[in-house]
Amino acid sequence: MDIVIKLSQFLLSLSLLIVLHEFGHFIPARLFGTRVEKFFLFFDVKFALFKKKIGDTVYGIGWLPLGGYVKISGMIDESMDKEQMEQPPQPWEFRSKPAWQRLIIMLGGVTVNFILAFIIYIGIAYTYGDYYIKNSDVSNGIWVTNEAMEEAGFRTGDKLVSIDGKPVEDFYGSTESLLMGRVITVERNGDLKTLTMPVDFIDRLMKSREENEKTMLLNLRIPFVVAGIEEGSPNTGALKTRDIMVSLNGKKVAFADEVVSEVKNLKGQTVPAVVLRDDKEVAVDLKVNEEGKMGVAYASRLGFTDLERLGVYNVSREEYSFMESIPEGISRGKNRLVSYGKQLKMIFTPETGAYKGVGGFKAIFDLFPQTWSWQAFWEITALLSIMLGVLNLLPIPALDGGHVMFLLYEMISGRKPSDKFLEYAQIAGFFLLMALVLFANGNDIYRWLFK
Structure with a gap:
């Protein structure tokens, strides 16, 4: 039953993100009079589970849940429809539209992803508020339970003071900052000490968790x-x-x-x-x-309810009115976006070893809890929406970012790349994208088999 609940949350979140992302392309395409031939949730390789033609568009559900797509007339995309591209341009085709319209169509998907994430964070703030432990209330310091933290210089009883010069206010909320921080200040036995994080700290942390998957980065000292x-x-x-x-x-x-x-x-x-x-x-x-x-x-970690019941820590609560939840949700979304950008930078910096932690569909599947939780579902969906938006902006020809890159070149230079060049770029981008997908999912398989 647990696996069914996890799978249900995973597929629901994935379906929601794919459909809304593709609608982000579909709506401006139709507004600009561009014909959309297909709109599919999941890929329909060889056959589809369901399809129905309404007007000029075939709507359907494929059998391969690795994404989704819209096929826009007169556009060089993953369909590689060479026959259509060899015909004279038609007024309803993508290639016949002004560059600024084509740019809006290509940016529509990621725009929806970012807007969706911010709306979800606003809804979470309004519905659930905030539960957190103030760092100032952690008078007994942290509990160091993994080798990576010890190697970095942390000791049980240390009190976090600042990360890269920024004071720590929310204890558990500082986890991401600690992962990506360079200079950490702690208080130890009344004295301030400065710790410089190893460049490969994330790599060391992953190796530490291989030995004990339950080990945490930040733990409160608990009874x-x-x-x-x-x-x-x-x-x-x-x-x-x-x-x-x-x-x-x-x-x-x-x-x-x-x-x-x-x-x-x-x-x-x-x-x-x-x-x-x-x-x-x-x-x-x-x-x-x-x-x-x-x-x-x-117990290596206690929930907020138990911490309060035992009287060891005070749990702070924040409730937001609808108007208050708007800036709060926007702030959360912005912080997540900036944080994910930093994570990508670390992944593409080999010496950090962060690339070893990249995961594919299993890693995403494992994010969801075994019991149904709407709060967890929406928080994960908002995070995945930001990830999908950022990844689609990467300047790889097979992604939206690649199309945007060529459109910006056309708008700045006044010269449109040839269809043959775009075709070759699409093929190269496809193989690069497949290599990234295989690497990410290969990491999942390797960890499953050998860790």
């Missing part, structure tokens, strides 16, 4: 909450799920990292402990095996 008892654990019966450890071997322990550290020094011993169970303190004897483990799983 040791028992999340489960492992099969064959020597402490079956002594501990129960949701127990909170408050004392171990006579020492008070406030955080999970303190328990983990202490247990390593108690190998092969049976020690007294105190846990909080149903709001009551219960004394138990715990056995630690020769490997320094108790045979229990503990």
Whole structure:
């Protein structure tokens, strides 16, 4: 059932983005009197699941869910319709329209993507508001749980102060900035320390997560909450799920990292402990095996509700009226757009190793949760809409950005590239695009098989 829910969200989001992107081309094309021969959701290689001709346009659904397309008359695109291009230009064809009209038609898709993302972010702000933890409330600092953070110089208990000179205000909201930051200032034992992030930090972080996929970049220091008892654990019966450890071997322990550290020094011993169970303190004897483990799983991250219930952190809430949600949503969309641009820059900078984390359809599929959440669905859809818009603007001939590049050349120089040149450019762009698609999805397959 979980896979069905994930797949449903994935296909619904993908379908929505594809249809609206193609409508972005379709509407200005029709407004300028350009004939649109096909409008398809998904690709109809050899056959279509459904198609119906209305007027001059065949609308349909293909069987290959790798995208969608509109076929515009008189345009050199992925259809490579050479026969049509060999005929004299007709007034309803794309090639017969002024350059400025053709430019608007080509920019229509990405324009819709960006507008859609901003509208979704406005809706999210208005409907759900904001839940966050102020960095100033994180008085106990961070919990370092992965090797990459340790290698970069972070230590458990460090308090984030600033990233590239900008003060950290929202604790979890600083994750992306931390990933792409160069100079991080932390407070450690009352002193300020400056950490310079390694150029290949993202590469190191991915390798760290290969060893433990649950490791997080930023973790709050939280109490040791028992999340489960492992099969064959020597402490079956002594501990129960949701127990909170408050004392171990006579020492008070406030955080999970303190328990983990202490247990390593108690190998092969049976020690007294105190846990909080149903709001009551219960004394138990715990056995630690020769490997320094108790045979229990503990929570590595708690939700906002649990954090408030335990009284360890204050959760801040912001609610927005409709008018307030507009600038808030625009700000979120702008930040996402800038952030994604920075991520692309890192991907195309080999020494960062960020290209190794590029993923294809499986990576997108994995973004969606296993339980249906409209908030998560819309947040992911807005992000994917921005990604689709930015990627389509890349100056690759097979993408909208490639067509825009040639149109701008025509408008500036006054010379239109020949149809033969555009045909060859389209072929070259197609093979380059396929190489990128194979690389991204190849990464997915490699991680699935070997990681």
